[in-house]
Amino acid sequence: MNLILLNSNDHWIDAQRVRLSDRRAEHIRKVLRSQQGDTLRLGMLGGQRGTGRIEAIDAQAVLITVQLVDPPPARHRFDLVLALPRPKMLRRILRTVAEFGVGSLHLVQTARVDKSYWQSPLLADAKVDEALRMGLERSRDTIIPQVHRHRLFRPFIEDRLPAICQGRPCWIAHQDADVGLSAVAGQPAVVMIGPEGGFVPFELTLAEQMGAQKVHLGGRILSVDTAVTTVLAQTL
Numbered sequence: 001m002n003l004i005l006l007n008s009n010d011h012w013i014d015a016q017r018v019r020l021s022d023r024r025a026e027h028i029r030k031v032l033r034s035q036q037g038d039t040l041r042l043g044m045l046g047g048q049r050g051t052g053r054i055e056a057i058d059a060q061a062v063l064i065t066v067q068l069v070d071p072p073p074a075r076h077r078f079d080l081v082l083a084l085p086r087p088k089m090l091r092r093i094l095r096t097v098a099e100f101g102v103g104s105l106h107l108v109q110t111a112r113v114d115k116s117y118w119q120s121p122l123l124a125d126a127k128v129d130e131a132l133r134m135g136l137e138r139s140r141d142t143i144i145p146q147v148h149r150h151r152l153f154r155p156f157i158e159d160r161l162p163a164i165c166q167g168r169p170c171w172i173a174h175q176d177a178d179v180g181l182s183a184v185a186g187q188p189a190v191v192m193i194g195p196e197g198g199f200v201p202f203e204l205t206l207a208e209q210m211g212a213q214k215v216h217l218g219g220r221i222l223s224v225d226t227a228v229t230t231v232l233a234q235t236l
Helices: 023-031 087-100 115-119 125-139 153-165 201-209 224-233
Strands: 004-006 017-020 039-044 049-057 062-070 078-083 104-108 146-150 170-173 189-193 213-215
Touching: 004 023, 004 125, 017 023, 023 049, 023 062, 039 062, 078 153, 078 224, 087 125, 087 224, 104 153, 146 153, 153 170, 153 189, 153 201, 170 201, 189 224, 201 213
Parallel strands: 004 039, 078 104, 078 189, 104 146, 170 189, 170 213
Antiparallel strands: 017 062, 039 049, 049 062
């Protein structure tokens, strides 16, 4: 946890002082080993970043005076459209998306996605929010990515994708593409990443009909979580 993430539902004594008594307080005590008078890095969820001074600390709570004056880091150039990954990958991918500062993540059903994945407890709002916040804390960010769920591929591509991509390119990752993503990564864009095994021909054709253009991620076949990191690392 490289930033203590605050929110409006915390126990605010007044406009500048907050009392923490949950896992964040435990982290301050046991991991950071902070003491009264120490300074912490803080951020307000959805708002600014800054520092806080510990006014009091004991086994029950930490009282912090907060000063937030710095803006959050810039958003990533890419938004993502991602075939819903296997549940064991999902939490890790959500953290990665938050760490890179992605604005929007669209999770979609595709032919090679098992429909049972949508029943995973990890897709519950609280679990998604928890994973995203962990990514924010690690990367010292405060702006949580927006996660959208789309259970029908064709309606998403035909009815939603054009608006999502409006004014920027839409790239779809495919091993046989002639152009690499690295060659076109300098501008804001939407990048589509398929499931293990990739998009089926119908899905590729439909996406291309709606304006998507194929790009490759290199000469190797990548797992979904590695592909996500590869895509987002293109613009660092």
